[in-house]
Amino acid sequence: MRNKFGAIYHDLANKIIHHIYPVGTYLPSETQLAELYGTSRETIRKALAELLTNGFIQKIRGKGSVVLNLQRFNFPVSGITSYKELNNSLHMHSKTEVLCIEDQHVPLENFDYQSDQNLPATFVERLRTIDDNPIVLDRDYVLKSVVPNISHAVAADSLYNYFENKLGLIISYATKTITVEHPSKEVARLLALGDHQDVVVVRSQTYLEDTTLFEFTESIHRPDKFNFVDFARRQKIN
């Protein structure tokens, strides 16, 4: 833990997860927490702000910070999370089959992206199965300008793990759209879909810390296996 408020955030989050601070009760007050952790109140407030945006607590002025119910975090698909991370956290054993790795240009029209030039990329197509049932077809277009080469072994493991831990890339933010579409016959076959069945397509553009565009992704989900869970706070900035 590099910074204090991150450490405090994790400590409080853990204590909430393990019901040391039970749902519906109040956390110690900010002043008390400041004493507990031997830090200033502002530092505590930064940790609490993080808990707030992640749905761990609700702050009520004049009263305190209430612990919220976390059962909704059973299947978190919100935020930017890779398939591998997701699976590990859910204790499911799954399989990833690499169908294709080759050089392609990004099909910009699919992503509603305006650009004069073609964007050279490594195209990685992978089929994700759980107990041999196809769940998701992932199509990644990783820009050559950022990552020149991707091996089969890396694709079979985890792209994100490779990018972040081996290459030291810092993935920062993404834009996502979710739509429902008719699959091509090829996709329908791969996902073992019946006739007339639509697919859920999650398309995202991922950016690095320095705002360089880095990757386009198309995740094609079986409709019956798709579940997106979100925690949202109402925007109200005075």
Next chain:
Amino acid sequence: MRNKFGAIYHDLANKIIHHIYPVGTYLPSETQLAELYGTSRETIRKALAELLTNGFIQKIRGKGSVVLNLQRFNFPVSGITSYKELNNSLHMHSKTEVLCIEDQHVPLENFDYQSDQNLPATFVERLRTIDDNPIVLDRDYVLKSVVPNISHAVAADSLYNYFENKLGLIISYATKTITVEHPSKEVARLLALGDHQDVVVVRSQTYLEDTTLFEFTESIHRPDKFNFVDFARRQKIN
């Protein structure tokens, strides 16, 4: 504007939207902004943090705050937003037909919600159309314990507007799930769907500022009209 950093946030957001700070350029440094607005640096940093989470800027340590491209905000369905707000912001003229207002218990099994007791609610069913094309079927269950009565006129206008501006309720956060399901024949008819067409169901539970559960909502979308846009930052708390 009650607080300073809110005012500064709005000012900066407007200037970004109107390209006074163009995409790809740096904002003035935090120290400069502090002087410009006659405030302290911490206050500026709170405003910038808000711009960051809303995808207006990217902060780069040692360099500054870069203005990001905002074309993705053309159709924001992320966060908690009511249908009316959404429409106004998109300059579409639409129609809302109230199909039903009556007292019902919340069908808890639909929402994966455990409870011993029945929850008495006002059930409001509304069909949203644009140019006479059905888009969404909204089913709201507003808990009687919070709002005893809802008039037809209110339902035809905007529930959220009524709750927040007339009743003074402060809506704070929600949990949402998105799934794809087979519609009932009744729903298929209302949304003018063909055979074998699935629907996208967005189910949410909405809470007030004091964490009281307030409303269950089921939004049933035509698959071809559904589009969910999201901006997500990668979680990485040290």
Next chain:
DNA sequence: CATTTAAACTAGTATAGACAAGTTGTAAAG
């Protein structure tokens, strides 16, 4: 007994200052 008031808590906002850490340009050194 009911009501009002005040004190003691809670979180929210704002400031000023210090230092760490990353980036960039420039001057000095080779």
Next chain:
DNA sequence: CTTTACAACTTGTCTATACTAGTTTAAATG
């Protein structure tokens, strides 16, 4: 000319302090 070192910038973290604004409790008042 190239490299190194440094100074001057940037944002990140942390502290200490003061005040505002809600909530709750309990004492004082009627």
